[in-house]
Amino acid sequence: MNIEIFQFKVEPANVTLNEQTISQWFMNYVTEETDVVVLPEMWNNGYALPQLHQIADSDLKRSYAFIKDLAEQYQVDIVAGSVSNSKDDKIYNSAFSVAKDGTLINSYDKVHLVPMLDEPRFMTAGDMVPEKFKLSSGIEATQIICYDLRFPELLRYPAKNGAQIAFYVAQWPEVRSNHWTALLQARAIENNIFIVACNGCGDDGNTLYAGQSVIINPNGEIIAQLKEKPGHLTCDIDIGEVEKQREAIPVFKNLRTDLYKK
16 A cells, blocks of 8 residues: 655644645645555644634535545545544544545544643543544554554554554654654554554744654554655555564454453
8 A cells, every 4th residue: 555644834824825735745746556645633724723713624614625625636545634623612623534535434533632732722622532444445544643642542442443554643743753753663563553644844933843754564663754844755555564463463362351450
């Protein structure tokens, strides 16, 4: 499976410019070989948190329509990062994915809001865990957002139930970039799963984001990674490595849920 990650600087409170960037990158980098394109967290408005009640999307209407058109035009699945999204008079950090036929195949509201970026002051936490979903290829995946990476319980559930790839979408700060790579490798190793992680980059006036988007195999090895600047990453992965790793190190067969405490 061929994966394309777009790592770019999200412009706060400027959804039109961010959509133009994404559209231009699709034109420049997506090819007939591309199966999945991955976008970063909060790509519509970035962390312009005080303004979100005026500028956030409403029930994913604009974001989904935009991504659906790209998916159908380029015939690719799109793991569409996340966007600021208004529902029931509350603002959520909503991730979603769209199949190449335009179908919405996943949605998930960020469960753990990051206090270091003031998310809890302006947004509402989701109350459902990330589920697995099927890509157009039939490969089973899940999609998790940024600070959620620090909570291994979230990935354990979909991985134990068959997810083969975990897509992490983020605006992870440069000041804790060492945590980013270490935690992603840990999630890959403990779940025998591919990790595909797309991070934003650049300085939005409040935070410098780390970049370092990465693909990690089920053995925890980095197989492709960007640096801190805007860029795209193209990588082919062999999903068969997941089953081989799970046979070699059968962690899910050896779980002792009869002993673990909640």
